[in-house]
Amino acid sequence: MIASMTGYARAQGSDERRRWVWEARSVNGRNLEIRCRVPQGFDRLENPARAAIGTRMKRGNVSLTLTIASEQQSKPLRINRALLAELAGLVEEVRKGTGAAAPTADGLLRVRGVIEEEDGAEENEEAMAALDRALSGTLDEVLKALVAARAAEGRALSAVIDRHIGEIEELCKRAADRASAQIGTVRARFESQLAELLERAPSLSEERFAQEVALLVGKADVREELDRLAAHIAQAHTLLADARPDNPVGRKFDFLCQEFNREANTLCSKSADIELTRIGIDLKGAIERLREQVQNVE
Known part of the structure; x- marks a missing residue:
């Protein structure tokens, strides 16, 4: 069975600290x-992910996205005391030089960076390895x-393609039936012209004109094209x-x-x-739909 290059999938997982989602999309x-x-910080997963895709798919534009969110609703806060002490020194220097009033405590705490979120305990190598295994499993x-x-x-898609191949096959059969009649039509047309010219010019070589008729009839023979089309249909099946x-x-394909x-x-x-030309145009339309x-x- 053939495979399409179009698809979408989503998988998610979690542990005690976070939850994650892998999303995969592919187009032709x-x-x-x-x-x-x-x-950021999970770049180590990119190469294994690419390798995993390469072992499963041969063609297509594949987009893979990993989203990770913390399970903690809020992190504890802490004061950056080093920054606060530096600010206090600068404030005292400015106050002495200009006589300005000293800032209040809440004013100092509003300065960006004075209050920070705690990151919590750093995960050890064993915990990181376990996380990578979990992420790889979801991948x-x-x-x-x-x-x-x-x-x-x-x-x-296979059913649609099979239907289009059947349509092409049916049109080729109609073309073959019409082509058989076309040879007789062309031959009769030129034999009529030959007889008319021979009446007007008795000295004209009938053999020479017959050669020209045979050449034109041969050019109008489409059996070779129909044979190749039949071979292509067999190859498609x-x-x-x-x-x-x-x-x-x-x-x-x-x-x-x-x-x-x-x-x-x-x-x-x-x-x-004219009828064979119409069949040929329909055939081109069916081939384009297959393509x-x-x-x-x-």
């Missing part, structure tokens, strides 16, 4: 591009969920059946759509019949 892209955002959850979301999208997580087929379009263009340019869906296949 030519290659695998990863954007990872983690809070594994969110990446599994993202892969599952892409697979679910891929199942829906094979790609759809062979798609696996370890065998992404998006690039191959993209190239195949280019080949589909090339043959459809040639068929339209060689067509000498739009294929752009999201991993």
